Amino acid sequence: MSVRYGLLGLLAQGLRHGYELHSAFVALAGGKDQWDVKPPQIYSTLARLQEGGLVAEVGVEQEGGPEKRILTITPAGRAELDAWFKTPVVGEHLRDELFVKLMLSLADGAPGGQTAREVIHVQREALYRDLHRVTARRQAADPRGELGQILLLDKMAMHLEADLRWLEMVEARLEEVQRQPRPQPEPRLRGRPKKQ
Amino acid sequence: MAIVITENLTKVYGEGETAVTALDHVNVAVQAGEFVAVMGPSGCGKSTLLHLVGGLDLPTAGRVVLDGNDLAALSDDRLTVLRRREIGFIFQFFNLIPILTAAENASLPLLLDGAKPGEARAHAQKWLERLGLGDRLGSRPDQLSGGQQQRVAIARALVTEPALVLADEPTGNVDTRAGEEIAGLLRQAVTDWKQTVLMVTHDPRIAAYADRIVFLKDGRVVEQAQLSEQQPANG
Numbered sequence: 487m488s489v490r491y492g493l494l495g496l497l498a499q500g501l502r503h504g505y506e507l508h509s510a511f512v513a514l515a516g517g518k519d520q521w522d523v524k525p526p527q528i529y530s531t532l533a534r535l536q537e538g539g540l541v542a543e544v545g546v547e548q549e550g551g552p553e554k555r556i557l558t559i560t561p562a563g564r565a566e567l568d569a570w571f572k573t574p575v576v577g578e579h580l581r582d583e584l585f586v587k588l589m590l591s592l593a594d595g596a597p598g599g600q601t602a603r604e605v606i607h608v609q610r611e612a613l614y615r616d617l618h619r620v621t622a623r624r625q626a627a628d629p630r631g632e633l634g635q636i637l638l639l640d641k642m643a644m645h646l647e648a649d650l651r652w653l654e655m656v657e658a659r660l661e662e663v664q665r666q667p668r669p670q671p672e673p674r675l676r677g678r679p680k681k682q
Numbered sequence: 683m684a685i686v687i688t689e690n691l692t693k694v695y696g697e698g699e700t701a702v703t704a705l706d707h708v709n710v711a712v713q714a715g716e717f718v719a720v721m722g723p724s725g726c727g728k729s730t731l732l733h734l735v736g737g738l739d740l741p742t743a744g745r746v747v748l749d750g751n752d753l754a755a756l757s758d759d760r761l762t763v764l765r766r767r768e769i770g771f772i773f774q775f776f777n778l779i780p781i782l783t784a785a786e787n788a789s790l791p792l793l794l795d796g797a798k799p800g801e802a803r804a805h806a807q808k809w810l811e812r813l814g815l816g817d818r819l820g821s822r823p824d825q826l827s828g829g830q831q832q833r834v835a836i837a838r839a840l841v842t843e844p845a846l847v848l849a850d851e852p853t854g855n856v857d858t859r860a861g862e863e864i865a866g867l868l869r870q871a872v873t874d875w876k877q878t879v880l881m882v883t884h885d886p887r888i889a890a891y892a893d894r895i896v897f898l899k900d901g902r903v904v905e906q907a908q909l910s911e912q913q914p915a916n917g
Contacts, residue, residue, distance in 0.1 A: 607905055610905070610907065611907040611908070614886070614889070614890060614895060614907045614909050615907070615908075615909050617886065617887070617890035617909075618890045618891070618892075618909035618910060620890075621887075621890045621891055625866055625869070643887065643890075646886075646890075647886050647887050650886040651886065
């Protein structure tokens, strides 16, 4: 997941402490409202990176406060980061919880797809609330200094809009889908494959 | 406080076997300081609802109460005055008068209502400036972009500081970017300038600017979604 690569990237930029990395990651990902990564997740990810030899501890610093472990990215870490830059991000587009929920709600047999309609209603309201929030933040953002933020908000708005349009399409065809047979598992082959 | 309430609002076009029910017992209330979007597939009755609320058409049954006035109980003259003072209309195709400048178009509702020309112009100028058109006061519609023309139309709708602004697909005839600007200005009209807006749209991105969405289908309210955290203040 990208906490791992986000941290590697920040370490490559010269950041050195867990505390510093946490706040920098939250800012990088678009702020706390966007992705509220908790410090324990940062520390455990750093520990795993260290175990994997991608990050190394090079000392301990203490200036009055609690001691800070100073971290650095290793050559193996840099290689991993470079490989990540060259690989496409694999989205969740093909694994969709809402789709699974809709299919199951259709199968519960309520007349007129009532359960599925409720699923759609609940989801639509939530999506519109998110879109309302994103729109308000997009309007408040200053294009002269927060373009990165704005691009992230635009991406979110576009995805939310696509989800809303898809829900509309599903709703229009709900009864048609319900009339069709449910997807069946592929038959399991028994015994040894036949010789050609 | 509700600015507008519809009670069992029903509109049937035609008679007998060819009768088409455009609105079927619709109950909707818009509170003061609220921004409400009406959505639904084409032919769901959303424009009919807006026309009835604006007193542009008469219901078959049920009624519209606007700012305490039952529209059906008003004489034609009083309805005309109410429409002019209490309702601001924004249309998809702007409906500006081509031979008039931006300032003249925006001051029209005040002039029709008997305001002194100087006063009307000053108000129109104030609203055009708020809407970012301070440098286009003397431009005619054909010298303005679609988005700018719609902003003149918004100024014309707001110039009387009406009780209710009705917007029928206000972004339907401009590009995406201008559409977002227009929706943003309607949002600002509610948040900063304390107006109340009822808007018909089929665009989810535009509807998301509202505080609440009412979904119509086959002339009935089938769903509502509350988008903003805060309920509008009472009173």
